[in-house]
Amino acid sequence: MKEFDLIDRFFKQKGHHRRDVVVGIGDDCAVMSVPPNQQLAVTTDTLVEGVHFLKDTPARSLAYKAVAVNLSDLAAMGAEPSWLSMSLSLPDTNEAWMESFAEGFYELLEYYSVQLVGGDTVRGPLSVTVTAQGFIPEGNQMLRSGAQPGDWLYVTGSLGDAGAGLALLQDGAEIKTDTEQYLVERHLNPTPRIMLGTSLRRIATSCIDVSDGLLADLRHVMNASNVGARLFIDRLPLSDQLVDHVGLDKSVELALTAGDDYELLFTVSEEQKGQLETVLSGASLQATCIGQITGQSAHLDLRLGDQPYTKPEKLGFEHF
Amino acid sequence: MKEFDLIDRFFKQKGHHRRDVVVGIGDDCAVMSVPPNQQLAVTTDTLVEGVHFLKDTPARSLAYKAVAVNLSDLAAMGAEPSWLSMSLSLPDTNEAWMESFAEGFYELLEYYSVQLVGGDTVRGPLSVTVTAQGFIPEGNQMLRSGAQPGDWLYVTGSLGDAGAGLALLQDGAEIKTDTEQYLVERHLNPTPRIMLGTSLRRIATSCIDVSDGLLADLRHVMNASNVGARLFIDRLPLSDQLVDHVGLDKSVELALTAGDDYELLFTVSEEQKGQLETVLSGASLQATCIGQITGQSAHLDLRLGDQPYTKPEKLGFEHF
Numbered sequence: 001m002k003e004f005d006l007i008d009r010f011f012k013q014k015g016h017h018r019r020d021v022v023v024g025i026g027d028d029c030a031v032m033s034v035p036p037n038q039q040l041a042v043t044t045d046t047l048v049e050g051v052h053f054l055k056d057t058p059a060r061s062l063a064y065k066a067v068a069v070n071l072s073d074l075a076a077m078g079a080e081p082s083w084l085s086m087s088l089s090l091p092d093t094n095e096a097w098m099e100s101f102a103e104g105f106y107e108l109l110e111y112y113s114v115q116l117v118g119g120d121t122v123r124g125p126l127s128v129t130v131t132a133q134g135f136i137p138e139g140n141q142m143l144r145s146g147a148q149p150g151d152w153l154y155v156t157g158s159l160g161d162a163g164a165g166l167a168l169l170q171d172g173a174e175i176k177t178d179t180e181q182y183l184v185e186r187h188l189n190p191t192p193r194i195m196l197g198t199s200l201r202r203i204a205t206s207c208i209d210v211s212d213g214l215l216a217d218l219r220h221v222m223n224a225s226n227v228g229a230r231l232f233i234d235r236l237p238l239s240d241q242l243v244d245h246v247g248l249d250k251s252v253e254l255a256l257t258a259g260d261d262y263e264l265l266f267t268v269s270e271e272q273k274g275q276l277e278t279v280l281s282g283a284s285l286q287a288t289c290i291g292q293i294t295g296q297s298a299h300l301d302l303r304l305g306d307q308p309y310t311k312p313e314k315l316g317f318e319h320f
Numbered sequence: 321m322k323e324f325d326l327i328d329r330f331f332k333q334k335g336h337h338r339r340d341v342v343v344g345i346g347d348d349c350a351v352m353s354v355p356p357n358q359q360l361a362v363t364t365d366t367l368v369e370g371v372h373f374l375k376d377t378p379a380r381s382l383a384y385k386a387v388a389v390n391l392s393d394l395a396a397m398g399a400e401p402s403w404l405s406m407s408l409s410l411p412d413t414n415e416a417w418m419e420s421f422a423e424g425f426y427e428l429l430e431y432y433s434v435q436l437v438g439g440d441t442v443r444g445p446l447s448v449t450v451t452a453q454g455f456i457p458e459g460n461q462m463l464r465s466g467a468q469p470g471d472w473l474y475v476t477g478s479l480g481d482a483g484a485g486l487a488l489l490q491d492g493a494e495i496k497t498d499t500e501q502y503l504v505e506r507h508l509n510p511t512p513r514i515m516l517g518t519s520l521r522r523i524a525t526s527c528i529d530v531s532d533g534l535l536a537d538l539r540h541v542m543n544a545s546n547v548g549a550r551l552f553i554d555r556l557p558l559s560d561q562l563v564d565h566v567g568l569d570k571s572v573e574l575a576l577t578a579g580d581d582y583e584l585l586f587t588v589s590e591e592q593k594g595q596l597e598t599v600l601s602g603a604s605l606q607a608t609c610i611g612q613i614t615g616q617s618a619h620l621d622l623r624l625g626d627q628p629y630t631k632p633e634k635l636g637f638e639h640f
Binding site: 022023026027028029030031032033034036039040041042043044045046047048049050051052073074076077079083085086087089117118119120122123124125127129131133134136138141143144145207208209224 | 342343346347348349350351352353354356359360361362363364365366367368369370371372393394396397399403405406407409437438439440442443444445447449451453454456458461463464465527528529544
């Protein structure tokens with residue numbers, strides 16, 4: 001099958017058509033218009049077989065995840081997603097695989113009314129690169145660099161689930177129980193926290209998504225903001241399923257160091273805590289206060305109750 | 321070396337800093353502002369080792385080309401390039417290679433004042449995906465679909481050179497003569513026709529860049545515009561170097577079917593020919609009238625003087 005046919009057949013006519021897309025897929029470029037007073041947020045992420053996903057990951061999950069991790073970056077910035085470009089490198093052409101890939105790909109696009117505006121399909125080792133774009137009202141972006149000493153540190157949802165799900169898949173055993181199913185789902189189908197991200201725009205002083213692991217991503221915020229942090233280990237949000245499956249100690253380790261949860265880690269000043277509570281009371285997603293920002297630049301203080309907590313050696317997932 | 325260090329070290333601080341980039345590389349997203357009355361053009365292209373470039377292609381050439389092919393798509397739309405995102409998949413980390421890659425990467429970015437706003441570096445088989453963005457005044461984009469019967473068909477520069485250059489590299493023989501050097505350069509370092517592209521915005525009725533080969537790309541225009549075309553084989557612009565190197569017959573074949581020239585193929589109405597001449601007289605780049613659009617949808621009429629010309633079987637480069 002020809003490149004042109006592939007894009008035409010599986011991607012060109014599908015999905016939401018947005019009014020701000022002047023020229024869609026099929027020409028040398030797509031052409032879009034950005035609403036007045038909005039700025040454009042752009043992010044790119046690549047998933048490579050054997051590095052970011054296991055061999056034989058279902059096409060549907062791979063496609064879903066390639067979209068999800070990019071939308072998660074938009075969420076962390078406070079952006080509302082609008083358009084996506086996708087480059088798919090495939091060792092061969094298998095129509096059933098493509099069909100299932102397209103299905104997974106469009107799941108979040110439909111939900112958030114995001115339009116695919118560009119695509120390239122090439123022959124090569126399996127990998128997917130997505131570039132996602134979204135809008136932020138002028139000046140409202142949430143940076144990693146805005147955390148201030150005294151700010152409270154929050155994280156959405158629960159941590160460590162995706163890491164446990166990955167371990168289950170790596171073991172290769174059959175996924176039987178509801179608990180196992182839940183953990184695997186959390187690894188394969190993370191939920192980008194778009195709605196909460198946009199709600200936090202004027203509340204959070206900094207924000208990042210937890211992709212490399214809590215400690216690694218907190219470190220990014222600390223470095224960018226030139227601050228330190230105190231983390232309360234006993235406040236880490238752990239799902240019942242995770243604790244059931246691996247026990248408390250291992251759950252804490254996964255919550256600290258396993259990546260791929262795609263929850264939002266953000267900071268809020270004492271003054272904005274009430275505002276945050278209001279937002280959270282109307283949200284279907286919870287956020288937990290897990291620590292506080294300190295003025296001790298680059299210093300991370302892990303606490304278990306009144307005691308210092310000795311951190312595990314492995315500090316989150318690193319690509320090189 | 322860590323992913324973060326790689327991007328920081330070789331890409332973060334380099335190159336032009338544009339005033340419309342509010343947040344550059346280093347956060348979850350970049351944030352940019354689009355000028356009023358401008359629309360955004362976006363394109364994505366991936367180059368994979370062994371498919372789009374030969375093994376052992378110099379890092380500098382690979383990087384240059386990954387940028388050039390994307391800027392060429394912007395040129396074909398009439399867009400002025402502004403920002404780039406890049407995803408680089410690397411089997412290992414070699415500092416000398418990265419240095420040379422970054423050098424080639426920034427060559428066109430500096431020339432056109434384009435800023436790199438996003439990057440991902442992953443471990444995997446060698447490939448580069450670039451997403452390029454640019455501005456077009458509202459409603460001024462050049463599409464493939466605007467060609468009308470009677471319009472004249474033009475192409476910039478000369479055709480077939482890149483194909484001959486690729487063949488030279490594939491042969492693996494030492495590149496000795498100036499002619500050979502020229503052809504190889506045309507393959508490795510194509511020039512995106514940005515300036516002419518923006519000048520054609522209000523003159524051309526349709527435009528595409530010649531990446532798959534003249535016949536294949538003309539076919540795209542014919543399909544999108546629902547027209548036919550007459551092509552005058554004896555008017556194809558061939559470089560002296562190409563004819564010297566492979567002879568006239570092979571030159572014509574390469575001009576028709578070899579890809580990677582990245583010249584602009586465009587159509588102009590009879591009424592706009594004068595306007596085009598004015599633009600060309602001030603340009604350093606020439607364009608040649610090589611045919612005319614006809615009303616016979618999907619019918620391609622190749623002429624050699626008064627005679628029909630029998631076209632070669634291979635119809636341009638196709639990825640699948």
